[in-house]
Amino acid sequence: MSKLQEISKNRNYTAINAGGMDTWKEYSMIHPKNGQEVTGKVFLKEATRATGTEISLDVIPPKSELPYFHIHKKNEETYIILKGAGYFQVDEDCFPVEAGSIIRIAPEGNRGIRNTSGEEMVYICIQSKENSLEEYSTGNGERVPPLR
């Protein structure tokens, strides 16, 4: 079983190593609601001490699908597919996805995902509170003199 490893931390940051994406299938967790083991999934918020996102690294085995559809209460989700190909469904819409597909879903969207390819489907899923972002693009950044 893989483990998130801390690289470095200080007042303004936490850095971890999750391993390359080919190793993410080795992560597993016990689902807090039903006590079942979920393989190929690791949440990052606790390890990175994030306060605005809950990000997970996810792997679906070849020719298989997430065994459930789900909605969210407050959180928007964005899926970034890095490997594999298959279908994504939101409510009544089902559409093909592949490496490079990115799907943003509102909390109330009923979502499911299926990997129809012969390789693992690898994706990153990002939860954030819907309508929470106030500034974005380059508008929130400010360049500062280098420290070196």
Place this chain on the structure above:
Amino acid sequence: MSKLQEISKNRNYTAINAGGMDTWKEYSMIHPKNGQEVTGKVFLKEATRATGTEISLDVIPPKSELPYFHIHKKNEETYIILKGAGYFQVDEDCFPVEAGSIIRIAPEGNRGIRNTSGEEMVYICIQSKENSLEEYSTGNGERVPPLR
């Protein structure tokens, strides 16, 4: 130059195709503050109609670095390194990173990144408002009956 392409959308979602990560270096944008072209970077918020995150796909050429350090006003950032290897700096700390490294930085952290490897460094950068997340892990999700 690459372009984000819409796959499908409806009331509760927007799905786009950004292309596989080997093509992300072809994206470019004009920086709204200084008018200069920034290559190997594309922001996703507008295309995915996200409301809780500003996510960018980023590529740094071999043996090079971002030409600036920066801080943020309100947004936390999380960098997920997918390819390449080098160094990440936050304030006075500099530490090695590689594919699988994930770094969460508070708004006031002064950050920079350098690719010392002979291949492109590919990463995803996620902005979200600091302290905005209220529920997380599986706590915000709710399974629902499949639609099919």
